[in-house]
Amino acid sequence: MGFIRSYRLRLLRKRWRIRAFRKRRELRPVADRTKAIKKNDIIVFSTLRNERVRLSYFLRYYRDLGVSHFIMVDNNSDDGSREFLADQPDVTLFSTSHSYKRSRFGVDWLNWLQMKYAHGHWSLVVDVDEFFVYPFCDTRPLRALTDWLDASSIRSFGAMLLDMYPKGPINAEPYRAGQNPMEIASWFDAGNYTIERNKKFGNLWIQGGPRARMFFRDKPELAPALNKTPLVKWDRSYVYASSTHMLLPRGLNLVYDEWGGEKTSGCLLHAKFLNTFSEKAEEELRRGQHYSASVEYKAYAAALEDSPVIWTRWSEKYINWRQLEILGLMSKGNWA
Amino acid sequence: MTVGIVMLTHGDLARSSEVARYWATSGCPVVIHVDKRVEQKPYAAFVQSLSDLDNVLFSKRHRCEWGAWSLVQASQTASELILREFKDIQHVYLASGTCLPLRPVSELVQYLEERPRTDFIESATTNDVPWTVGGLDEERFTLRFPFSWRRHRKLFDGYVKLQRRIGVKRRIPMGLVPHMGSQWWCLTRHTLSAILEDPQRDLFDKYFSKVWIPDESYYQTLARLYSHKIESRSLTLSKFDFQGKPHIFYDDHLQLLRRSDCFVARKIWPDANMLYDVFLHQNEADTKRAAPTPSKIDRIFSKAIDRRTKGRAGLVMQSRHPNHNWENGMTCAPYGVVQGLTELFHDFEPWLSRACEAEVHGHLFSPTGVEFLGDQDTYGGCLYNSLEARDYNPKAFLRNLIWNTRGKTQCFQFGPDDTQDITWMMAGDPNASISIVSGAWAVPLFNSNRNFSELRKEAARLQKIEAEHIKILTSHYSKARVNIWTMAEFIEAPMEPLQTIIDSMGARSKRRLTEAPRMVDLTGFGQFLQNLKNQGMHPYLMGDFPVGNDPKPNTPKRRKPYLVK
Numbered sequence: 016m017g018f019i020r021s022y023r024l025r026l027l028r029k030r031w032r033i034r035a036f037r038k039r040r041e042l043r044p045v046a047d048r049t050k051a052i053k054k055n056d057i058i059v060f061s062t063l064r065n066e067r068v069r070l071s072y073f074l075r076y077y078r079d080l081g082v083s084h085f086i087m088v089d090n091n092s093d094d095g096s097r098e099f100l101a102d103q104p105d106v107t108l109f110s111t112s113h114s115y116k117r118s119r120f121g122v123d124w125l126n127w128l129q130m131k132y133a134h135g136h137w138s139l140v141v142d143v144d145e146f147f148v149y150p151f152c153d154t155r156p157l158r159a160l161t162d163w164l165d166a167s168s169i170r171s172f173g174a175m176l177l178d179m180y181p182k183g184p185i186n187a188e189p190y191r192a193g194q195n196p197m198e199i200a201s202w203f204d205a206g207n208y209t210i211e212r213n214k215k216f217g218n219l220w221i222q223g224g225p226r227a228r229m230f231f232r233d234k235p236e237l238a239p240a241l242n243k244t245p246l247v248k249w250d251r252s253y254v255y256a257s258s259t260h261m262l263l264p265r266g267l268n269l270v271y272d273e274w275g276g277e278k279t280s281g282c283l284l285h286a287k288f289l290n291t292f293s294e295k296a297e298e299e300l301r302r303g304q305h306y307s308a309s310v311e312y313k314a315y316a317a318a319l320e321d322s323p324v325i326w327t328r329w330s331e332k333y334i335n336w337r338q339l340e341i342l343g344l345m346s347k348g349n350w351a
Numbered sequence: 352m353t354v355g356i357v358m359l360t361h362g363d364l365a366r367s368s369e370v371a372r373y374w375a376t377s378g379c380p381v382v383i384h385v386d387k388r389v390e391q392k393p394y395a396a397f398v399q400s401l402s403d404l405d406n407v408l409f410s411k412r413h414r415c416e417w418g419a420w421s422l423v424q425a426s427q428t429a430s431e432l433i434l435r436e437f438k439d440i441q442h443v444y445l446a447s448g449t450c451l452p453l454r455p456v457s458e459l460v461q462y463l464e465e466r467p468r469t470d471f472i473e474s475a476t477t478n479d480v481p482w483t484v485g486g487l488d489e490e491r492f493t494l495r496f497p498f499s500w501r502r503h504r505k506l507f508d509g510y511v512k513l514q515r516r517i518g519v520k521r522r523i524p525m526g527l528v529p530h531m532g533s534q535w536w537c538l539t540r541h542t543l544s545a546i547l548e549d550p551q552r553d554l555f556d557k558y559f560s561k562v563w564i565p566d567e568s569y570y571q572t573l574a575r576l577y578s579h580k581i582e583s584r585s586l587t588l589s590k591f592d593f594q595g596k597p598h599i600f601y602d603d604h605l606q607l608l609r610r611s612d613c614f615v616a617r618k619i620w621p622d623a624n625m626l627y628d629v630f631l632h633q634n635e636a637d638t639k640r641a642a643p644t645p646s647k648i649d650r651i652f653s654k655a656i657d658r659r660t661k662g663r664a665g666l667v668m669q670s671r672h673p674n675h676n677w678e679n680g681m682t683c684a685p686y687g688v689v690q691g692l693t694e695l696f697h698d699f700e701p702w703l704s705r706a707c708e709a710e711v712h713g714h715l716f717s718p719t720g721v722e723f724l725g726d727q728d729t730y731g732g733c734l735y736n737s738l739e740a741r742d743y744n745p746k747a748f749l750r751n752l753i754w755n756t757r758g759k760t761q762c763f764q765f766g767p768d769d770t771q772d773i774t775w776m777m778a779g780d781p782n783a784s785i786s787i788v789s790g791a792w793a794v795p796l797f798n799s800n801r802n803f804s805e806l807r808k809e810a811a812r813l814q815k816i817e818a819e820h821i822k823i824l825t826s827h828y829s830k831a832r833v834n835i836w837t838m839a840e841f842i843e844a845p846m847e848p849l850q851t852i853i854d855s856m857g858a859r860s861k862r863r864l865t866e867a868p869r870m871v872d873l874t875g876f877g878q879f880l881q882n883l884k885n886q887g888m889h890p891y892l893m894g895d896f897p898v899g900n901d902p903k904p905n906t907p908k909r910r911k912p913y914l915v916k
Contacts, residue, residue: 206732349659
């Protein structure tokens, strides 16, 4: 890594910070409870649009892990998500009607909010359909993990996106508010992932899973990225570069070991494929607010016409984090 | 007679207070040293919380820093105070604020009473301990370390380098033999007071104050001068990870700790409520517990270190992406690659899977399809039969296949027409056993009904690819087990090579081969090769096939198995 390249990345980081700073005007506080954030609180950040049905389980899941504050951006929901969130005692809600796409898919908004509120905190950036699983998450709260990361001088923690799907057609079983989505979408692909290193940012680029298998069969290079680094001991100088896939400074992307060992890592269970999905896909396609000319959603819409079954006889049924660790999707590393 | 506890604490005072109270109410005097970096207000509250106990005292506070002399000073002042104030103390136990007693105090007291002259302190000479961090062992005692390792790493490293270059060395005071060990000890009054009241103490202190991590060597070295009997182990259970940082215990370690048979454990996560509840409020009755299995803790933590430093062989995942040559195993299990046999035999794949209990796939890397076992669309781990996805990252495809099917030997067909991108990977992989009948690719050409000029071109192409493939596999880079027969050689006596192939796959069948697969009809093959030669294309990989002397298709005649005894 030459001096010039690292200086370029520095400039890039500055540019994104300025961009985030300018985008702050697009956010309007609906319920500001940031005064209640205590010194060591773990904060969840999230952007959403029309996710009312998912919200109650989402909040409960993360509250149970020990998250004490949520900072959320509502992008123009009209299904009551905003009202619901505004009533929650531990949610700080911002709302915006500006373009999701032009805020680089919400990254600018969250970068700003993190800059302002997450400095010195452990910050977890997840979508409302992503459920964070880490080693020992059934017996140790999230704080145990962050304390251990602090003690080990680790600033960022990787968690790969694991797409979950139901056994039958996606629309077969409707999702009820408050229900654990993994009761319906309890299956996943265990071992069809490809990993490449991104030379510029130093992160890994992971592709594969059911989305690549179903929707990008012939164009695997277009399949969505699954690598994520959602949990970071935030400093106001950090920025997410693209979704939560990569960060700057690039040292934060080194969540993997290069010398044969395994670092500790988790998974984000991605409960995207519920009955809400087809509706969502159509709507998102109409809005055209997604990554790379919404190529992903175009692929979905085409395939969803005939209500496909994602399940195969080789799919694995989710049991717990230990199963994921045995399958090699995540690792305990040296946390014992 | 009793045990005095010297407790060093710097954070989470609530837990420290709880533990101190436990010690004190169980009859052990406690002297607490609180790091000076703790602010006045919480400190006052902490003192207040223990003010009702008259056998808890607080010593003069020092500003402590990891690896620095101040930690020794802290334990010195506290030890002096405890020896002075509590005359009936026989042993002094050094503990930290995150230590948790695992067995009732009475058991500890009794244990120590039975060993009134024994000092429990881990103490080994520098040559004998492998667990130094930062590569400094002997040099801890011969160099100077005025800079903080944590805060000024560059200065620290630079100064060490400078001293090495110049060659300065400190003289170790007369009579001292440097020893190191865990900083958590339990010393007798006799030894401890001898150390603290030594007429040369000023000299020793001055020396040790510039040693690196003196809390791991000060008492460990000096105890050797005065102790009647040193038992070189710590009574505190403390496990260190590969960076020399202590492992932390959580609620889910409860059963492990119960069965560890140790008196005190550290470090306990301050929010491990269940551990504190169980161990601080246990009844004597609970202590009649299951047989102690202290080795289990060792196993768990050494496995954790292995996972972090070596990882699981053949696994590439989000937090393990080894650089080239650091894979520690390209794949996770042995697998077989067979080249040229499907071309020679009818129904070779079913035959092979019968013979060796492996899962035998077709040409996984064929340009026309991913031929999984039984023509399935998907296979283990949801690998799927898309050519584009396979060719997007063929190495990952192979590695994933072997990983996903752990426990079942995999075997697949390969040939010069297939994607060759995995050749180097297979060649470098000791798990691969590759069996090649060279030149067999000519058989389908021979049987096909294409124009001869086309065939000639194709033959030349395939021969070139296979020659290159064989060259790689037989180069000195190759770590795979490779068996190569020319087609002529093979046809002469196929049973022996077939047996070798099956044996090399590792999946052992119970019996030796009795049934051979049926070979395709090769009448006229020699002439075919001669025709190629006549056209100027020289097919050499298949060995010598004399014209007219056609190999007979081997009818499934039962060969007598022969045994070598």
